[in-house]
Structure formats: C-alpha cells, structure tokens
Amino acid sequence: MKKNVLFLATLLCFSVFVQAEEKVHNPFDPEKHDPEVLYKIKDQMMQMSYQWIDLQIMAAQTSANQSEIHSTLNTMEKSAKKIKNLNKNKELDGYMVSLIGRMQLMKQNNKKKDMVALKQNLDFMSDTCFKCHSANAFPSESNGK
Numbered sequence: 001m002k003k004n005v006l007f008l009a010t011l012l013c014f015s016v017f018v019q020a021e022e023k024v025h026n027p028f029d030p031e032k033h034d035p036e037v038l039y040k041i042k043d044q045m046m047q048m049s050y051q052w053i054d055l056q057i058m059a060a061q062t063s064a065n066q067s068e069i070h071s072t073l074n075t076m077e078k079s080a081k082k083i084k085n086l087n088k089n090k091e092l093d094g095y096m097v098s099l100i101g102r103m104q105l106m107k108q109n110n111k112k113k114d115m116v117a118l119k120q121n122l123d124f125m126s127d128t129c130f131k132c133h134s135a136n137a138f139p140s141e142s143n144g145k
C-alpha cells in the first residue's frame with residue numbers, strides 16, 4: 001500500500017507540474033488573483049495534500065483510527081472552504097463544491113465505520129483533485145465539470 005500511496009503522490013505532483021508549465025492557461029494568473037491571494041490558495045492546496053496523503057495511509061490500515069480520520073477531514077474541509085472563498089475562477093468552483101461534499105460524505109461513512117465506502121469516497125476525491133488540476137492546465141478540453 002505504501003507503494004500505492006507514493007505512486008498516487010507522484011501522479012498528483014506530476015499533474016501540478018504539468019499545469020505549472022501551462023502558465024498561459026493558468027486561471028490563477030495575476031489578472032484573476034493578486035499574488036497574495038494566489039500564495040494563500042497554493043498554501044491551502046499544500047495543506048490539503050498533506051491531509052490527502054494521511055487519509056490514504058489511514059484508509060489502508062486494518063484498524064482505522066476513526067477519530068483521527070474525522071479530525072483530518074475537518075482540517076481538510078477548512079482548507080477546502082478557504083480555497084473556495086479565495087478562488088475567483090467560477091469554472092473551478094464546481095470542483096471545490098464536489099470536494100467539500102465528498103469530505104462530508106466521508107465523515108458520515110467514517111462514523112458508520114464503513115471503510116469500503118470511505119475508500120471509494122477517497123478514490124472519488126483523488127479523481128476530483130486530478131480532474132481540476134488538468135482542467136486548470138488544459139481548460140479547452142474540459143467544461144469545468
């Protein structure tokens with residue numbers, strides 16, 4: 001599983017680097033976000049990725065720590081809400097709404113101790129992270145959904 005997490009983390013980083021190369025299409029450019037706001041968004045993104053990796057590790061354990069998963073999701077939700085409020089690109093808003101909704105669903109499944117559903121939620125969440133990163137890099141290929 002550790003290998004899996006590393007693989008996913010590499011994929012995530014890769015998609016971030018890809019969009020870094022695509023500056024022209026970056027909706028977080030100074031026209032839409034001043035540098036200070038952009039810095040805050042990136043900072044919260046970075047925070048979310050730490051929690052994302054923690055969740056991958058915790059979800060893979062046989063005896064999952066319910067309270068730790070809950071507090072990790074709470075922290076992650078706070079970051080996601082900050083990003084949603086800072087973001088001025090409405091095309092990316094849908095992804096943030098989906099992400100926050102997924103976190104709330106995960107908290108419910110965690111309470112029910114339904115690890116199978118929790119893992120599915122986590123996969124869906126990872127998909128949203130990747131989809132938005134590529135929508136950001138290649139806006140012409142996506143409809144913002």
Ligand code: HEC
Pocket residue numbers: 012016019020026028042043045046048049050052092093095096099125126128129130132133136
């Ligand atoms: C609403 C779209 C969207 C979603 C959803 C999203 N991201 Fe991002 N993320 C971005 C954009 C846009 C950037 C790039 C900002 C830039 O480089 O200009 C970014 C950058 C990042 C970075 C790099 C930060 C830095 O310091 O450069 C990380 C790490 C990251 N995201 C992690 C995640 C994780 C983990 C998730 C899912 C839990 C996620 N993102 C979901 C849009 C999104």
